[in-house]
Amino acid sequence: MQDTELYARLLNLGRGWRVREVRLDMSKDRVDVWVESTDDGTWLCAECKTAVALYDHTGEQLWRHLDTCQCRTYVHARLPRTACKEHGVRQVAAPWAGPRSGFTLLMESRLIDTLKECDVTGCSRLMRVSWDEGWGIVERAVRRGRERKPHRIPAYLGIDEKSFAKRHNYETLVCDLQRGTVEHVVDDRRQESLEAYYGQFSAEELAGVKAAAMDMWDPYIAATHAYVPQAKEKIVFDRYHVTRLVSEAVDKIRRQEHKMLAAQGDDRLKGTKFLWLANEENIPECRQVEFDAIRKANLRTGRAWAIKEALREFWNYTYRRCAEKFFLRWYFWATHSRLGPIIKAAKTLKAHLANILTYFKHRICNATAEGLNSKIQMVKEMACGFRNREHYKLAIYFHCGGLDLYPATVAS
Ligand SMILES: [Zn+2]
Structure with missing residues (x-):
């Protein structure tokens, strides 16, 4: 098998794409792979998915792929652009990468796997990416996961406050006690903090809450009374x-x-x-x-x-x-x-x-969701280095949000 064919298979290139060249530089432990579109490709407008004519190609773009043995591996390509009558000039999506990502889908998924096991610093050392790149993956994954998350309020809520960075800063965490996930993280522990969560749901959805475990903390009690019907029978002090x-x-x-x-x-x-x-x-x-x-x-x-x-x-x-x-x-x-x-x-x-x-x-308390508290504690420990509150919140969503974090494969 030729190296170009090998990489075409490894990258799972579909119809319309081929590997033009593979270069190995042992002095740099690096493999570079050039992918190009073939002329017979029929391109779909990224917007309306109708077949349209090729307009031109973008300048060369670069994606980091999974390593080839000890070699960092990069994919280079110029992506075709289509001109749709209705949507104008649009770039065709690369089947190997998500939009605006500097990593291939396989590499991005591997980075997410690694980030689940260790912090961003550990991941950047193991995977030879920069801290910013590692953190960028966390941000993208959480955004993706939260966009995909179905709009629903759990039947059994756990409402808890967590201090942040050893100062008197608090975050309010709303947990799903049945699924063992953190549903929502919001700054402070005021009545408005919790109301910001409840406010996303209709009266009918809020009526579906069966019980809510919480601290004897007046702002949480008031927010729950204001939003959840029959709160009197549903509030359970932790x-x-x-x-x-x-x-x-x-x-x-x-x-x-x-x-x-x-x-x-x-x-x-x-x-x-x-x-x-x-x-x-x-x-x-x-x-x-x-x-x-x-x-x-x-x-x-x-x-x-x-x-x-x-x-x-x-x-x-x-x-x-x-x-x-x-x-x-x-x-x-x-x-x-x-x-x-x-x-x-x-x-x-x-x-x-x-x-x-x-x-x-x-029969609920905030420890009902087994393992959730220890997971949150682990994030808090990893977050010691974060002086940034947003980082702390994102890390909680990443590790405890029960989100679907992985990039979807692009249909070619
Ligand atoms: Zn179109």
Whole structure:
């Protein structure tokens, strides 16, 4: 087989195209392939797809293709232009590349595969492309995926805020809890942020929302009430946020008490922060004896911890009424504990109880979409280098959006 025929096959050139020349330059580890249109090609107007006459050819264009062994491989071609009576002069699409891409379809798909596995810096090293080229692929892929995405609102929503770049910048993420995808990312966590998402849908579509898990965050609650019919029965306060509220109260008490004890030369609470925050069964074995001793020492921290641990039982109930009874008993205990931060947390939970109890109907929380949170966390870690908020958002769509990212093959 001749090299020109080999590359014509490898590039899957259809009728109307051939490889004119292949040049190998071993000193540069580079293969250059010149493709040209054959005279007998019938060209379709890019707009209306009717057969039209050849007008002229563009200047030579260049596409990076998959490597040939160790050699970077480039495709060169002058693309035919047609003159349609209705649409004027148009460039014929190259069957091997998408519009305005500097890569062939196969190379673009391979870059997307690589970008799914590592960050842009890693991809640019492995694939020998520049960072900007790698990032350009991410942008194109997300744009393509979002254009193709069907217009629909998920039945089970997860609404969560994520901080960005260690500052007090937030993004609101709207997730599809059933598909485990991020549907929408919008700046800030204000009422308007979430309303920007809801606002895309008709009243009928919004009525299709069965439940929405979220933090006890007033702007999200208000936005959901404003847009989703029967929001009162559909809002489910996220289990994780409920637990965190009480854990934070325990931590506050520990800090206060440690300060007080340390002033008297008592260092028992030093270095114990994570022991009190962990679930009881997750206390490391090597610290169990130490932990048991301080727990039994009748410290305020120990009492707060016991109240926090007791609340875990709440989530094990099957029936809403039983869970409610349990909560009210727990609430009595918590509010009579004389532990300020615990009382405050318990009162917040009581005020939001109706939509904490909706959990027993819908059984959703933001961790329902398994793996989604760890994926978002991975993007956040990769995004440490991004000082740009738009980059962070695009990376979330790329990795967590469940989008069809790949270029479509061009019908020849
Ligand atoms: Zn036309």
